[in-house]
Amino acid sequence: MNSGKKIAIVGVGISGLSAAREFVNRGYEVTVFEKSQGLGGRASTRRLPWAYVDVGVQYFTASDPVFKREVARWLKRRQVAKWQFTPAVYADGAFKLSPDNQERWVGTSAMRVLSHDIASNVDIILQQRIKHLEPCPRGWRLVSENGPFEYFDWVVSSLPLEQALPLISNHSAMLNNISPPHRSVWALALATKGLVPPFIQGVFSHDTVRWLSRASLKPGFKRIDQGDVDFDDVWVMHFQESWSELKGRALPHAELQAVASRWFNKMLASAGVCPVSVLASHGHFWKYAQMNAPIAEKPQPFVDGTRRIAAIGAWCGSGRYEDGFLSGLSVVSAIDGA
Ligand SMILES: Cc1cc2nc3c(=O)[nH]c(=O)nc-3n(C[C@H](O)[C@H](O)[C@H](O)COP(=O)(O)OP(=O)(O)OC[C@H]3O[C@@H](n4cnc5c(N)ncnc54)[C@H](O)[C@@H]3O)c2cc1C
Known part of the structure; x- marks a missing residue:
């Protein structure tokens, strides 16, 4: 039976991680898909030949x-x-x-220490770029270069808006009127x-x-x-x-x-x-760094309850690390009830 509790999150930056941990705490079955080799997205830490350095978020x-x-x-x-x-x-x-x-x-x-802390109980599949989403009678199928992953009751994108649009706009119009913010x-x-x-x-x-x-x-x-x-x-x-x-x-x-x-x-x-x-x-x-202008003072998720698809990210607020964290929590409240 479809419990409505199987969630796919695309992206393992701070917003995806914060959503994933909260969904897990509330008893959901969560899988996070990430295209790169490590955690943190724009808050990831580079291991350079001389030091560990945050090249994105500075503080x-x-x-x-x-x-x-x-x-x-x-x-x-x-x-x-x-x-x-x-x-x-x-x-x-x-x-x-x-x-x-x-x-x-x-x-x-x-910054890597914080991503690793949040990720400790979360199922994450790295090096899986999600290319498109397919709605099926039993739920969502996510298609990456390496094949399909199925079936999920909800898909949550935690990508910058510009990267979320190609995945979502075929299925939902919820992001269509927002100008690219970055x-x-x-x-x-x-x-x-x-x-x-x-x-x-x-x-x-x-x-x-x-x-x-x-x-x-x-x-x-x-x-x-x-x-x-x-x-x-x-x-x-x-x-x-x-x-x-x-x-x-x-x-x-x-x-x-x-x-x-x-x-x-x-x-x-x-x-x-x-x-x-x-x-x-x-x-x-x-490519996606500074925001032109804040989208909201307090980040709110975009949720299409009919299609069971949502979008979060720091861009839903004013683009800071804190907004990413809060947008992750807000989508869990929206889907599970506050
Ligand atoms: C240069 C720079 C400086 C910054 N400085 C600060 C600062 O000092 N203070 C501050 O508060 N904020 C700062 N920020 C902003 C901060 O980095 C972001 O607010 C926050 O880290 C974004 O988190 P996020 O989860 O919304 O997105 P991201 O961290 O971008 O996470 C999205 C993830 O999705 C993955 N992804 C993308 N497409 C796919 C796909 N198709 N399939 C699978 N995975 C995919 C990406 O690899 C990435 O890991 C800075 C950002 C930049 C770029």
Whole structure:
């Protein structure tokens, strides 16, 4: 008999994980399908030859009481820590410290620790890109490159809207009137040699670069012990959306690194710091990164109860990690009842 309790979730970012864990806690049978090799989506951690580095999410904030409770649980287990520093702004060639009251959280030994924590009781199938969905009399069939998976009572997409549309729009019109919300961002992780004083940790900018993080001063930073790059620091740089989209995914790595190195040393000079040299770098083009504008203040899931299909993701709110977590919980309430 169809119990209505067999759920397929597509995508293993924070929204898919938070939904999956809550469905499991409520007695549902859940399978999560993920196209890549690891957990976390845009909050995954790269194991570079020199260190574990978050190339997407740099830190997260917590404002909703439910998410704050989760952060408190992680804190008790020492899986998160506050990243305390005074942010700086580098604009029009001038460097200025710009104190604020924002609490910034990071996963200790990077963001991967949080995805692994949430995923501990969840059935996840990695390296399965779901190509399309087929409605059948007994429920949904999900088709990947490796074959079909069947039958599920509900399908929940936790993909960025742009990736969810090709899966969902043949079956439901619920997403049809939403404009694609995301802009692209080039990210570059850099290992550098040269001493930089600790007041430079997080820098906002308005020109080619939008943000610079000093990963090596985040709590729990982990270098690779046998790494052959003798660096003093690891940084993550995010480029402006307009610059990233103009250059596109095909931008040669050497050009990206040269632009980064020039910007970096100009910024250091404006703060009165000697130049550093770049020993190694790793670039990633995030096609779906910054949101144009929030879709909702508090993330709400899109649910088509007739077709038994739903869509969640950080994009259902304002695109932050916290929104992803909350959108995962909200779809469980919508399907199971609050
Ligand atoms: C460069 C950058 C910087 C950011 N900085 C911050 C920050 O500092 N603070 C903050 O709060 N937020 C930040 N964010 C936003 C944050 O990353 C997102 O809000 C959140 O991680 C998104 O989670 P999600 O579950 O909605 O989606 P995702 O993490 O994108 O998860 C979707 C998953 O679906 C998988 N997938 C896609 N298509 C398929 C398919 N067909 N079949 C199977 N699997 C599929 C993807 O591989 C991915 O793992 C940043 C994002 C980027 C890109």
